[in-house]
Each structure stands twice: as C-alpha cells, then as structure tokens.
Amino acid sequence: MMRYNPSLTVSRLIATKNGHFLYDEHFHLGINILSGCNGGGKTSIIQLLVFGLGYEVPAWKDEAGSCDSVYIGLKANGIDITIRRDINGKEKQPMWFCFMSIDDALNSGIENWKKHSYSSQYGGISFSQKLFDIFHIPEAKADANNNNITMHQILRLIYGDQSNASGNIFNVELFDSAFKRESIGNYLLGLYDNDLYSHKIELIEEDKKLTKLISEISAIHSVVGKTSFSREYGTVEAEKREYLKQISELSQEVINIKLESFGEYKDEKSTSEKIAVNNIKLKTSLYECESEIRALEYDIEDSEQFIRELKDKKSAIKDAIIVNKSISIFSFQTCPCCQSKLNNSKENTCILCGTETNQKGEANENLLRMSSEIDLQISESNRIIERKKNNLKNLKNKRKDLRTNLRKSIIESSSVITSINNKTESKIFGCYQKIGYLEEKIENLDKIAELLNSISELTDERDKIQKRVSELKDIIAKKENIYRLREPEVRECISENLISVLKKDIGSEDEFSLAEYIEFDFASNNISVNGKSSFSESGMVYLYNSFRLALLMTSLEKRYLRIPRFLILDGIENGGMEDSRSKNFQKAIHDLLSDSQVEFQIIFATKSIEGTLNNNNYIVGSTFTKDSKSLKFT
Known part of the structure; x- marks a missing residue:
C-alpha cells in the first residue's frame, strides 16, 4: 500500500498505575474496533489514547483519570516512535519521546527518552512542534493572539468525542473562536503550502521588529x-x-x-x-x-x-x-563500489554491510534522536x-x-x-x-x-x-x-464523500438519502444538507461522524491534506441511535474504505458490532463487560 504523509498509526497502547499494566493492546492498520457494553470502559481507553497523543481531556472518566501514565507505540510517517504522557490529574502535561519501537523503548534507559513540554513559551520546543517536525508539516498560527496550532487542536477535528455536542464539527472547548476553527480547518485541508505558513509566521515576526x-x-x-x-x-x-x-x-x-x-x-x-x-x-x-x-x-x-x-x-x-527512504527500496545484487556479488540474504540486515537493522526501508531512528538533540543545543546556545x-x-x-x-x-x-x-x-x-x-x-x-x-x-x-x-x-x-484555487477542489471532494456516506444511511432523514449538495463552515462549526442544518439527535450524530469520515476519505485521495490519515470516533451510537443504524454505519465505513490503496487507521468504539466486522481482523482485544472492564485494576 502507498503512504501519504503526514501519516499516523497507533500500534500499541499501554496504560499503567503504580508500575502495573492496566491495559495493553496492539492496534493495526485499517479499521480498529473497541467493543463492549455501556459502562465497560470503551471511552476510558479512547480518552487515554487521545491524551497520549496530545489532547487535553476536559472530563476524565474516573477509571481513566486514576491511571498514572500512558505509553503509545506509533508510526509517524512510517517511523517507529514511542511516546509517554503522565496523567497526574494535571492539565498540559509534557510528552516524552523515544525514537524506538515500543517493545525496545520499554526496555530502554532514561537517556534514550527526550522530554518536550506542552508549550514553548519558555524557549523550549513543545511536543506539538516536535511531532510536526517528525510529520514534516509546518507550524501555523491558530488565532489572532499568535497561538500555534497544536496536536490538541488537530485532534479536536479528527477525534469525535462522545461528550461533544452533536451539532459541532469541532469538539467544544473554552475560549474557542471562529477564527481559530477556520485556521485549523484550512490548515488541515492543505489550502496553503508549507512555505506560505512559514512566510506568514516570518511576516508576523518581521512586522513586530519593524x-x-x-x-x-x-x-x-x-x-x-x-x-x-x-x-x-x-x-x-x-x-x-x-x-x-x-x-x-x-x-x-x-x-x-x-x-x-x-x-x-x-x-x-x-x-x-x-x-x-x-x-x-x-x-x-x-x-x-x-x-x-x-x-x-x-x-x-x-x-x-x-x-x-x-x-x-x-x-x-x-x-x-x-x-535513506529512497535508497532502502532498492535491492542491491552487486556491490556498487567493486561490483562483487552480494550474498547476504538474512532478514533485517543491511544488504551491503550485513549490520542488523530493526526497520525495513525506513529512516534511521538515530537520525531523529540526533535531530531532537540538535534542537535542544540550538535552544540552549x-x-x-x-x-x-x-x-x-x-x-x-x-x-x-x-x-x-x-x-x-x-x-x-x-x-x-x-x-x-x-x-x-x-x-x-x-x-x-x-x-x-x-x-x-x-x-x-x-x-x-x-x-x-x-x-x-x-x-x-x-x-x-x-x-x-x-x-x-x-x-x-x-x-x-x-x-485559493485549491479550496473549491477539496471542498467538492469532501462534499461528494459526505454525500456517499449519507446515502448509505437507513435512518429517517429524507435529506440524507436525497442529498445533493453539502455546505460546511469551520468558522460557524456547522454543516447543512440541501440547505438544512437541523435534524433529529441521532441524525446529527450520524451527520457529524459522517463528516469526519469524509475528511478521512478525502485525505486518502488528496495527498496535500495535512490530516494524518487517522480518525477516532467515540459514541457513534449517541443520540438514541438504534443498533441497526449504528451497524449500518459501521458497514458503510468498511465498504467505503476497503478499496483504499493508501494506508490509514480508524479507531471507533461500539456496543454492537456489525456482523461482517465481528472478527479478529477488526476487533482490538476482548469485548468489555461490566465484570471484565477495559482497565484491569485487579
């Protein structure tokens, strides 16, 4: 499969308390389903996951908030990285980085972990800045106060929070603004290139100096x-x-x-x-x-x-x-220096020198560690x-x-x-x-x-x-x-994808099955179908989850989008949605994404799994029950 960057894939999630693993499961490319009854702890796992990725959880579930730390093994643009955030009941916790797979990182010494704070206001490099650097995407301003777009702001759009009001594109937060939402949305849709954002940032600084x-x-x-x-x-x-x-x-x-x-x-x-x-x-x-x-x-x-x-x-x-990425795809049969035949056939070893490697065709983790250390040296200098x-x-x-x-x-x-x-x-x-x-x-x-x-x-x-x-x-x-010419193109693509999702709905909203034109506005946080923006509670849940799915689908078609080919949906059955409608939505997710030739990951939670998805190819871990919840405290 192809990979469009930026790309984010979670491979493993661990939650700990007092040194014990309360949750430890592996995730995979494609569709990942967390299943279980109401009260079984699905949302707790989602909260731990998004917090580990940089989201500020507004209202912790008791079980999730009582954990000490969360570890996430992930691939960022195909590179193995492990991150850790400590919960400690406080906001804006720092993030620790280890440029190794999670299996190696858990056994690695503290010297291989680098700490980055939530904010860069004291001259350091924030963890959002570090992640953006790894993703090779630029920094950009989110509002008129020169606050940067952060991982939290990105997750407000690509994470459907169960507690979020059903009629909002973005998860709700205090001190939000129309300008901020529009900036984040346009940034993720790739309506401006990297140079433009860096030039805008430079212009702000030069204007201040002037x-x-x-x-x-x-x-x-x-x-x-x-x-x-x-x-x-x-x-x-x-x-x-x-x-x-x-x-x-x-x-x-x-x-x-x-x-x-x-x-x-x-x-x-x-x-x-x-x-x-x-x-x-x-x-x-x-x-x-x-x-x-x-x-x-x-x-x-x-x-x-x-x-x-x-x-x-x-x-x-x-x-x-x-x-390194370009060279790693070539298979050398002869030495490029002396033209002698190469006989090394062992897996996970360099075909030229025979050194053991832990990645195939990916960038050297040491280079990322060196880059991180150089950032710290520059800041101190x-x-x-x-x-x-x-x-x-x-x-x-x-x-x-x-x-x-x-x-x-x-x-x-x-x-x-x-x-x-x-x-x-x-x-x-x-x-x-x-x-x-x-x-x-x-x-x-x-x-x-x-x-x-x-x-x-x-x-x-x-x-x-x-x-x-x-x-x-x-x-x-x-x-x-x-x-400016790109905007109508990407908006049309999102609208077409959203219409394709809505037409698969089996709910009572006639506008969905008859959808012809879509209007969405990040600034006003609103979506309309055929000019109508108010539907039943379950219809609003379906519409806004479908919009997020349409964003993911568009990111698999348009390489220039900065959405990291990643989506999290919690509470797809909110608003009193019937099981049959929820299962139909799950089938729509599968049918619309199954033919994609681009790597992606979607993680969603449900209490009732659609029949064709009820197998180990899609389900993560076991099904949670009231007697066997997601977090194992005993």
Missing part, C-alpha cells in the same frame, strides 16, 4: 530634537574637536599663569603625581575593558557560527532521512548568546564611562596649580569656568553623537526589515492567489 524599530527611531529623534550642536562646524565631531582645542589652549593658559608664580606651587607636585597614578589606572582599566569587548565579540560570532552549523547539520539529517550580548552591552557602557573619566582626569592633571594671589586666582578661575563649560558641551555632544549613531544603525536595520516585509507580502499574496 514596529519596534520605528518606535525606537521616533523616540531617539524626539530626544535629539531637544538637544543641539552648532551647525557652523558641520558635524558633531568637528564641533567636538574645536572644543577640545579650546580646552587645550585654556589648560596651557592656566599653566602659563602658574609658571609665572612657580615658587608658590611647591605643594602641587604631590597632587599632580596622584592624578598621574589615577590616569594610569584608568588607562589600564580601559585597555582591559577593550580587550574583554573584543574577546566577547569574537566569542559571540563563534557561537552564532556554531548555531548556523547546527542548523545546517539538522537540515542534512532531514536530507539523509529522505535519501541561543540563550547563552543572549546572555553574552547583555554582557557586551554592559561592557560598552563601562568603556564609555572610563573614557569620560580619563578625559576629565587628563584635563585636571594639566590644570592643577595653586593660585598665588587674588588676581592670579581670578584668571585661573575664569579659565576653569570656561573649561568646565566646554567639558559639559563635549559630554552633551558625546550623547548626541551616540544618539545619531543609533539612529543611523536603526535606520539601516529598519530599511532592511522593511524590504523583507515587502518581499514577504508579495510572496504571500502570490501564493494565496494560487492556493
């Missing part, structure tokens, strides 16, 4: 407007040089005045020596500060180069996975660089203060001579006043120069970001025009 830069530039302009420098000198530096020249002349004038009365200045020698020592200390500190700045700048550049190498390595790993940049900023401020203090000290050293009489004191005091005034103007010019330099740097950065924002808007507009 807004911040414009605000900073405006603020600095406001400050510069309140300061001034003499335009007759042309530039700040030219005016500063003129003031330094005047200070030098005034300092020399002070010295000349004092030299005329040299005999009266014997006590100034010790003061001058002290100032000279202070100058040396300041120069030494300034040199050390300059050295630290150069070393830190080099260190930051080295760290940024390291991150670029990590990203290149991650990209190479993804390429290696793709190449970014935090380290941020700290170094803060240190660099502090060092530059320190350098500025040292330069100012050194200049003042040098001026002071050239001017320290005691006045000999009132007349001399008056002359010297006048020179000192002028020097102080000029020094203050130089400090003001330094601030202006710094502000003007900041404006220049920020303006360059603003122009660069503005250019990128314009490029992104053009790219997004072009792509949206292209992919």
Whole structure:
C-alpha cells in the first residue's frame, strides 16, 4: 500500500498505575474496533489514547483519570516512535519521546527518552512542534493572539468525542473562536503550502521588529530634537574637536599663569603625581575593558557560527532521512563500489554491510534522536548568546564611562596649580569656568553623537526589515492567489464523500438519502444538507461522524491534506441511535474504505458490532463487560 504523509498509526497502547499494566493492546492498520457494553470502559481507553497523543481531556472518566501514565507505540510517517504522557490529574502535561519501537523503548534507559513540554513559551520546543517536525508539516498560527496550532487542536477535528455536542464539527472547548476553527480547518485541508505558513509566521515576526524599530527611531529623534550642536562646524565631531582645542589652549593658559608664580606651587607636585597614578589606572582599566569587548565579540560570532552549523547539520539529517527512504527500496545484487556479488540474504540486515537493522526501508531512528538533540543545543546556545550580548552591552557602557573619566582626569592633571594671589586666582578661575563649560558641551555632544549613531544603525536595520516585509507580502499574496484555487477542489471532494456516506444511511432523514449538495463552515462549526442544518439527535450524530469520515476519505485521495490519515470516533451510537443504524454505519465505513490503496487507521468504539466486522481482523482485544472492564485494576 502507498503512504501519504503526514501519516499516523497507533500500534500499541499501554496504560499503567503504580508500575502495573492496566491495559495493553496492539492496534493495526485499517479499521480498529473497541467493543463492549455501556459502562465497560470503551471511552476510558479512547480518552487515554487521545491524551497520549496530545489532547487535553476536559472530563476524565474516573477509571481513566486514576491511571498514572500512558505509553503509545506509533508510526509517524512510517517511523517507529514511542511516546509517554503522565496523567497526574494535571492539565498540559509534557510528552516524552523515544525514537524506538515500543517493545525496545520499554526496555530502554532514561537517556534514550527526550522530554518536550506542552508549550514553548519558555524557549523550549513543545511536543506539538516536535511531532510536526517528525510529520514534516509546518507550524501555523491558530488565532489572532499568535497561538500555534497544536496536536490538541488537530485532534479536536479528527477525534469525535462522545461528550461533544452533536451539532459541532469541532469538539467544544473554552475560549474557542471562529477564527481559530477556520485556521485549523484550512490548515488541515492543505489550502496553503508549507512555505506560505512559514512566510506568514516570518511576516508576523518581521512586522513586530519593524514596529519596534520605528518606535525606537521616533523616540531617539524626539530626544535629539531637544538637544543641539552648532551647525557652523558641520558635524558633531568637528564641533567636538574645536572644543577640545579650546580646552587645550585654556589648560596651557592656566599653566602659563602658574609658571609665572612657580615658587608658590611647591605643594602641587604631590597632587599632580596622584592624578598621574589615577590616569594610569584608568588607562589600564580601559585597555582591559577593550580587550574583554573584543574577546566577547569574537566569542559571540563563534557561537552564532556554531548555531548556523547546527542548523545546517539538522537540515542534512532531514536530507539523509529522505535519501535513506529512497535508497532502502532498492535491492542491491552487486556491490556498487567493486561490483562483487552480494550474498547476504538474512532478514533485517543491511544488504551491503550485513549490520542488523530493526526497520525495513525506513529512516534511521538515530537520525531523529540526533535531530531532537540538535534542537535542544540550538535552544540552549541561543540563550547563552543572549546572555553574552547583555554582557557586551554592559561592557560598552563601562568603556564609555572610563573614557569620560580619563578625559576629565587628563584635563585636571594639566590644570592643577595653586593660585598665588587674588588676581592670579581670578584668571585661573575664569579659565576653569570656561573649561568646565566646554567639558559639559563635549559630554552633551558625546550623547548626541551616540544618539545619531543609533539612529543611523536603526535606520539601516529598519530599511532592511522593511524590504523583507515587502518581499514577504508579495510572496504571500502570490501564493494565496494560487492556493485559493485549491479550496473549491477539496471542498467538492469532501462534499461528494459526505454525500456517499449519507446515502448509505437507513435512518429517517429524507435529506440524507436525497442529498445533493453539502455546505460546511469551520468558522460557524456547522454543516447543512440541501440547505438544512437541523435534524433529529441521532441524525446529527450520524451527520457529524459522517463528516469526519469524509475528511478521512478525502485525505486518502488528496495527498496535500495535512490530516494524518487517522480518525477516532467515540459514541457513534449517541443520540438514541438504534443498533441497526449504528451497524449500518459501521458497514458503510468498511465498504467505503476497503478499496483504499493508501494506508490509514480508524479507531471507533461500539456496543454492537456489525456482523461482517465481528472478527479478529477488526476487533482490538476482548469485548468489555461490566465484570471484565477495559482497565484491569485487579
């Protein structure tokens, strides 16, 4: 069979409490049926399964909520992965990943498990982001608050929750919005490609940067407007040089005045020596500060180069996975190097080198582990660089203060001579006043120069970001025009598939058997048949479960859908549905999916199994009863 990616298949589910297995069953491709009486624990197993996959269960069944942990062996795009989530009665639990089959993972040490949190708000990689990376599907925004689409949001559409209101496409949750539902639905229908979503995400970030830069530039302009420098000198530096020249002349004038009365200045020698020592200390500190700045700048550049190498390595790993998948389908008869005949015929071994393998034609699990470790290294390196940049900023401020203090000290050293009489004191005091005034103007010019330099740097950065924002808007507009043509195609396919399911119904709704046109709207969470959207309670249950089935069927026809060829239905008999109608729906599932040449998995729970499906090819485990429930606590 073919496999369309993204693809998700559950192979084994384990629920534990105090180290004991309360549930342990294997699942298979195609149709999987959980059967049992009402109260037998079918919904408990469904809740444990969807929670393990990343869903936030709103109302736990007592038995399911009392479990400690759930382990799920699954194939993501054909790759064996084991995940674990601990329940602990808390929301938004993290997820643990082990890139091995579940049999190997259960016997593996903790060093082979990687933890990912529910959210990435603290700088880490969330488990949804990790799963999306494994599925090779992009991140995308779910709402106007820049919250990402998560596995929970995807499962709201591909998991029919028994407790969900029957007239809703999506499972109901608090703080939901029409925009969010529409974003998730369009994302899963593949109405935009990966580049478009990444460009939209980048545009949001670049727009934020641009807004911040414009605000900073405006603020600095406001400050510069309140300061001034003499335009007759042309530039700040030219005016500063003129003031330094005047200070030098005034300092020399002070010295000349004092030299005329040299005999009266014997006590100034010790003061001058002290100032000279202070100058040396300041120069030494300034040199050390300059050295630290150069070393830190080099260190930051080295760290940024390291991150670029990590990203290149991650990209190479993804390429290696793709190449590995392509090569693994070939059967080599001769060595591609020396052309000698290959005689290795053992199963699960490499045909070239004879090394034992645990996968056939699939990507190396070690590559995924390496990719996960690289993600953590990149995240940690970014935090380290941020700290170094803060240190660099502090060092530059320190350098500025040292330069100012050194200049003042040098001026002071050239001017320290005691006045000999009132007349001399008056002359010297006048020179000192002028020097102080000029020094203050130089400090003001330094601030202006710094502000003007900041404006220049920020303006360059603003122009660069503005250019990128314009490029992104053009790219997004072009792509949206292209992919807007895809929407009617996929909607028509879903409608046709839904009509084919409805026409097989044996219920009393005439609109189902006479269905001609379907309208569905993710934003309003509503479906209508021939313009009618209100039916009996059991009819609503049938309609909305049929819609989810139509989504799965469409994903088997259209490769570009991001629905992972996976569906879970709980409560197909809700709304007082008769057993005969439920069994007919089960037969419709089988008949409509049996000819598919694309891998899929559907898991549903029922208390009454349709006759042709009542065998081990479809049933998972045993039938649950009140005396033998799904979770074995004793």
